[in-house]
Amino acid sequence: MRNAEFDRQQVLRSAMHAFMHKGYNKTSMQDLTAATGLHPGSIYCAFGNKKGLLLAAVEQYRADRTSQMATVFSSKKPVLAKLKDYLDGVVQECLSCNTSQSCLLTKAITELAEQDPEVQHILSDHLKAWQNSLQHQFQAAIADGELPKDSDPVFLSEYLVMGIYGLRTFAHTQPQPEVLIRLAERLYANVCT
Amino acid sequence: MRNAEFDRQQVLRSAMHAFMHKGYNKTSMQDLTAATGLHPGSIYCAFGNKKGLLLAAVEQYRADRTSQMATVFSSKKPVLAKLKDYLDGVVQECLSCNTSQSCLLTKAITELAEQDPEVQHILSDHLKAWQNSLQHQFQAAIADGELPKDSDPVFLSEYLVMGIYGLRTFAHTQPQPEVLIRLAERLYANVCT
DNA sequence: AAAGAACTTGAATAAACGTTCAAAAAATAT
DNA sequence: ATATTTTTTGAACGTTTATTCAAGTTCTTT
Numbered sequence: 098m099r100n101a102e103f104d105r106q107q108v109l110r111s112a113m114h115a116f117m118h119k120g121y122n123k124t125s126m127q128d129l130t131a132a133t134g135l136h137p138g139s140i141y142c143a144f145g146n147k148k149g150l151l152l153a154a155v156e157q158y159r160a161d162r163t164s165q166m167a168t169v170f171s172s173k174k175p176v177l178a179k180l181k182d183y184l185d186g187v188v189q190e191c192l193s194c195n196t197s198q199s200c201l202l203t204k205a206i207t208e209l210a211e212q213d214p215e216v217q218h219i220l221s222d223h224l225k226a227w228q229n230s231l232q233h234q235f236q237a238a239i240a241d242g243e244l245p246k247d248s249d250p251v252f253l254s255e256y257l258v259m260g261i262y263g264l265r266t267f268a269h270t271q272p273q274p275e276v277l278i279r280l281a282e283r284l285y286a287n288v289c290t
Numbered sequence: 291m292r293n294a295e296f297d298r299q300q301v302l303r304s305a306m307h308a309f310m311h312k313g314y315n316k317t318s319m320q321d322l323t324a325a326t327g328l329h330p331g332s333i334y335c336a337f338g339n340k341k342g343l344l345l346a347a348v349e350q351y352r353a354d355r356t357s358q359m360a361t362v363f364s365s366k367k368p369v370l371a372k373l374k375d376y377l378d379g380v381v382q383e384c385l386s387c388n389t390s391q392s393c394l395l396t397k398a399i400t401e402l403a404e405q406d407p408e409v410q411h412i413l414s415d416h417l418k419a420w421q422n423s424l425q426h427q428f429q430a431a432i433a434d435g436e437l438p439k440d441s442d443p444v445f446l447s448e449y450l451v452m453g454i455y456g457l458r459t460f461a462h463t464q465p466q467p468e469v470l471i472r473l474a475e476r477l478y479a480n481v482c483t
Numbered sequence: 484a485a486a487g488a489a490c491t492t493g494a495a496t497a498a499a500c501g502t503t504c505a506a507a508a509a510a511t512a513t
Numbered sequence: 514a515t516a517t518t519t520t521t522t523g524a525a526c527g528t529t530t531a532t533t534c535a536a537g538t539t540c541t542t543t
Contacts, residue, residue: 120401122315126531136492137532143490147531199400206462207392207400208313221463252472255460259473263456267448269399270414279445280452287480319501329522330502336520340501484543491538500529508521513514 105143108133109157112150117201120208121151151205152219158201159223166230176238177289180231180257187261188281191268199265202227228258244289253288260284298336301326302350305343310394313401314344344398345412351394352416359423369431370482373424373450380454381474384461392458395420421451437482446481453477 115124115132126137126147133140144150169183206220235250244253264284268277308317308325319340323330337343362376399413428443437446457477461470 118404120315120405122313123401123405125529127529138493138534139491141532203459203462204400207397207459208316210462211311212313212316224463252476255464255469256473256476259453259456259460259477261456262459263452263454266396266400266455266459267452269396269403270417271448276448280449283445283449283480284452287476318499320499331504331523332521334502486543487541489538489540492534492536494534494536496531496533498530498532501527503526504522504524506522506524509519511516511518513516 103133103135103139106157108135109154110161113154113158113201116151116154117199117204121205122208122212148213148216152216155201155205155220155223159226162227163230166227170234175243176234176241177243180234180238180289181285184257184261184281184285187264188277191265191277192272192274199269203262203265224258228254231257238289257284257288260288296326296328296332299350301328302347303354306347306351306394309344309347310392310397314398315401315405341406341409345409348394348398348413348416352419355420356423363427368436369427369434370436373427373431373482374478377450377454377474377478380457381470384458384470385465385467392462396455396458417451421447424450431482450477450481453481 111132111134112129115128118124119128126140129135129140129147129150130137135143140150144153166183169186170179172179172182174182202220202224206217206224209216209220232250232254235244235248235253238244239246239248239250261284264277264280267280271277304325304327305322308321311317312321319330319333322328322333322340322343326333328336333343337346359376362379363372365372365375367375395413395417399410399417402409402413425443425447428437428441428446431437432439432441432443457470457473460473464470
């Protein structure tokens with residue numbers, strides 16, 4: 098028996114960034130060997146093929162995002178304040194990225210929609226799970242009396258998710274901080290008041 | 291002297307649909323010769339290269355969309371009613387597409403962001419022009435007293451554009467009519483009331 | 484130490500890619 | 514009709530692609 102030499106998380110994060118940077122189809126195996134430091138044989142041994150590496154990277158992405166969200170929402174603030182913090186984080190992410198670093202999930206689902214139904218299904222599930230965890234926060238806000246009792250947490254999470262999708266795409270073409278911040282504030286107001 | 295045999299608009303619309311369907315990188319020249327009916331040599335003679343064909347197709351897309359918008363907004367209805375009609379049209383488009391037929395401009399800008407700055411710039415300009423024509427409609431609505439005099443048409447058009455981007459991405463993962471219609475209605479309400 | 488199992492290495496493979504080009508065809512001009 | 518010009522044709526080109534595999538290396542077990 099012998100363990101792999103490479104750090105799996107590190108490899109997946111490198112692959113993840115390569116895919117986010119160039120997109121799935123334009124990221125060649127040569128790019129991936131360069132980014133991960135692994136030779137082709139090692140990649141195929143560990144992940145099967147290029148698609149397998151994408152799916153593993155997507156899984157890592159989901160795990161990273163989940164723990165990041167958990168951090169934000171573990172605060173003792175009111176729920177709506179935490180939602181505002183989360184939204185501010187999204188805006189900062191749109192701004193901070195030197196490049197147009199959109200969400201790996203939406204980027205991949207847009208690119209691979211017609212190309213690979215299996216990948217599309219997996220990505221849709223992840224995005225739905227993300228929407229679901231936002232929905233739980235709205236439920237908590239309603240339970241805590243921060244939102245009216247007759248609010249619809251499903252609809253609110255759908256609308257917020259739609260807004261975040263839109264914000265990310267908007268940032269691609271007009272990444273001015275003032276504009277994005279103003280849009281996010283209005284989005285928050287339209288959802289949480 | 292001799293004129294080209296093919297119908298330029300028809301060729302460009304075919305190429306446009308091929309690019310929207312598979313994305314730029316995954317649409318091979320073989321796909322494009324099949325879609326357009328042109329042989330490689332003819333494509334290179336008429337458009338220079340694959341990127342040239344994309345840009346010509348994008349130009350055709352913009353022209354088609356512009357005249358489509360002109361049709362909607364040439365109606366004699368109140369401006370806000372026309373905006374609602376336009377938004378309903380977007381939703382119908384999200385639903386009707388057998389496939390996930392997103393906007394060619396946003397699809398291409400997401401895919402080619404890092405790959406080709408020139409294409410990105412051209413696409414950004416087109417999207418900005420689209421936003422601008424929506425802004426003019428908001429200005430008209432304000433002038434007609436359909437919106438408060440102190441409304442900010444720039445911000446309203448930004449927010450509506452963001453919402454439409456989001457709606458299209460959302461439709462990729464959850465294309466249920468009720469959901470999209472409800473989201474669009476709330477978006478309209480948040481912008482126009 | 485020796486044997487065995489697992490991982491690493493990187494050159495090789497076949498297929499697909501965007502692009503070119505010389506020959507054939509067709510339309511206009513003379 | 515003939516000459517001239519332009520487009521069409523489609524095979525061929527050199528790259529690049531994802532993937533494979535046999536040989537080499539390294540770790541663990543005995």
